[in-house]
Amino acid sequence: MRPVEPVPDWGTLPRMLRDQAARHPDAVVIDDGGARTTLRDLLAAATREAAGLLALGVAPGDRVAIWGVNDPSWVVHAFGVWLAGGVVVPLSSRCKGLEAAGTLDRTGADVLLTGEGPPGVVLADLLPPLPGLRHVVVPDGVTAGGPRLPVSRLPIPCPPVPGSPVPGSPAAGTPARAVEERALAVRPDDLCEIMSTSGTTGTPKGVMLDHAQVLRGYWDWAEIVTLGENDRYPVIAPFSHGFGLNAGLVACVLRRATMLPVRVFSPDALMTLIGSGASVLAGPPTLFHRLLEELDRGAPDVTSLRVAICGAAAVPPSLITRLVERVGLERVINAYGLMEGTVVSMTRAGDPVEVVAATAGRPVPGIEVRVVDDDGKDVPPGERGEILQRGYGVMRGYWGEPGRTAEVVDEDGWLHTGDVGVLDGSGNLAVVDRKKDLYIVNGFNVSPAEVEALLLREGSLAQVAVLGVPDAVSGEAGWAYVVPKAGQSVDVPRLLAWAKDNMSGFKVPKRVVVVDTLPVNANGKIDKVALRAAATGET
Template identity: 45%
Template sequence: METIPAAVAHAAREFGHEPALVDPGVRRFDFADLHDEVQRVARALVTAGIEPGDRVALWAPNSAKWVLAALGVWTAGAVLVPVNMRFTGPEADEILHRSGARGLIVTGPFLGTDRLASLTVTPPLVVPLPQWETFLEAETEPRLPSVRPDDLADILYTSGTTGRSKGAMSAHRQSLGVARAWAGIGGLSTRDRYLVVNPFFHSFGLKAGLLACLVSGATIVPQAVFDVPRTLDLIEHERISVLPGPPTLYIGLLDHPARVTRRLGSLRLAVTGAATVPPVLIDRIRDELGFATVLTAYGLTEAVVATMCRPGDPTRTVAHTSGRAAAGFEVRIGDKDGEVLLRGPNVMLGYLDDPAATAEAVDADGWLHTGDVGELDEDGNLRITDRLRDMYICGGFNVYPAEVERALAALPGVAEVAVVGVPDERLGEVGRAFVVPRPGMTVDEAAVLGFCRERLAGYKVPRSVVLRAELPHNAGGKVLKYLLREESR
């Protein structure tokens, strides 16, 4: 069971008629149904010309079809390339081009945007989800390829401090390895109903969500967009027991006036991270939402799940640390700069077509350099204290200032720009752009923000703009961002 197709087959045998996947109001799949439908998707992909090793991009919100499509891609021997639903057309174009995608499965118009119409790069095979059933009806009876544990399973794009996205590659055994570790610590079983609000295009939603359910027998209940009333409905009507997410998710539930009228007694496991978690929030999640277990975890696309608290850990450990090593990882702190270093079987294979970046990230001894600064306590719990790089986290999503700065550099009238993350009560951190206009030219806040919205996903767009005559620099000409952060605080 070291490949995802084998895991699907094993789940059909092991869990049989236990509920596997819910498409609320449409259809429910047990694990036997799931296996049969995934086989159907895989045969349709092979019939359409997808070959082993081909990259197939998936650009759609969380749904039952997303689950079936992803598992079908893997069963066809292809490589899954999830695309961030918040990306604009030009951002998605870049991913399709650089990944060499031979196929694209794409949502229909969603939240007022036609993703397919926004693209200029289209692979040879394009499957719009509104035409999903028509696509499946064209399947023949091809022989499906064999898949090996070390075969490439997925390429998840993450950004670097240069602003250029990098495709982190994982093998089947690795994606399953982190999924089993997460499911094991959380105690997932066939008794659980897992509401997956974390996007499937993100490593957390994909591997600690979809795949964690597959290997444990828990039921996947996808939610396309976090909406508090809808989430409360699903918790009550689907008897949700597992609900991970960033702190903002729990704050939204806690602060909604309708919460007190809903039946939430099925909730048992909350897992959060991605931002500072105050002890009072941990207590409120337990006391007011009724979760028996609240855990925090630490990971990144290149490693997915590196550390995790354990059930029974005290509130202080959960709130102030990200727990102990998990999923076979070793964790140590670099002597020189306090950087968090990770080593283990589930460190990514490398970055697609970027050996230089791979060598910079993973040293000769196999240690992944995370860019985060941290400390280990006497029990091995990791506490993240700072970031070596400038990345900040907005509502659970990583934002890399260099990418935003690169976009703003193209705005007429801008001489120089620097973006930093500043604290925000609801989202954890948001961007603030410090802009120096060109001599004799004027730039206003509305123009800066509007320019960003046309080119960047919403979570990357700064929330405020500060116009400056100049920015602070060191002797080498580098902007001293720590001074801008201090000024913002």
């Protein structure tokens, strides 16, 4: 197995983009339905946007939120923020107003860049009044006024030096020179992202990552995946998610691969997506089962596809074998990572089917992994325990919450992931369970505490307990056990309609069960073990 090539000495995302555009100006990094964006184009557009952000008063280290679906504008927004020395705060396009407002308030972001939302939805219209939000950039055609600024008015012309493929040495006093100075002043240990992650206390936490972490983590990830300049890579995971942003958007620019941004993924459009020449595809095992079903129905062969990537999921060995034989894949890769720890482990070339199917491979370079019992002692190979991780990929902490940071990152630098795993004798890691009280709906982590806190804002409920229940369609689904306020009743359809209006779709409970009281354990806490047993008995 060849060693992973070290990341070039860029240090920061702005320097990486500038160097890539200088060396490979015509490399296509975005193909949006035939509309292509080269590295030269991306740098020029991001520079114009960064100049606009500087004009709005964005200072080094300021948080700038981005809200929209996967499209080219999201890519330009992200690199515009980074060139301006800012920190990207992604908002899911699935967010509703209360959720988005909470993230903006927690991170102190006072500039919001919005793009396209779900069909018929203007994202900026979902926000409640936010006194701290100075500027909201909206797509052209959306009614402006107040703090709203049409995106076409944000860019400020930044002429490049004549004959130069990129604005490498713009004239003194120009917006382009100001952007260049700001971009080159960014340091490797400066924050580049604050990513929201589900928590168990009712509010999401903001994971802080710096430029050096992201560059190294996803350079190594892309090296092991063999992502390269001849690849076409549909990015299905939202750019607002750590995988979509870093293993999608950033990785493509790092490796000069062409990203195909997927605004809203539909399984029915899978074959069309692959038929566009996709060579790398990432998703859960269900995605690849669907691919094989389509081929069995007589869909055209997909000879362009060469690499499939699953994420810390148990993959039936027969699925891997069929993908290699039926599709002609070179590699099927399993991997494990988490927002707080970037990339942790990956399978490698030459691993047997059994390793890829049952494990997430071995730690990536620079990362240590342990599996420990409840007393913090290492368990023998083959036994279950909590996964601990240490190395460059461990987050800088939770934004504004040193106490919660100390709960998960100990004095020796070990991140306590809350995931349960097993290490085999060869160091391969299998992720088998979660200690955290989280569940996963269609690949999205859901915090029961967050859903509970939101449901209580509806007004008719005295108590709520939410848990994840196995579901044949979505993997897991949320069930909400609710107790009405004294003298009130719960209108379940009305409650669910409120939830759909105020929560991301994957957080909306699939079922609401009205009860008089919630069971409690000996400590007086809600007994979710009893609720889960009751729910399992009903499924």
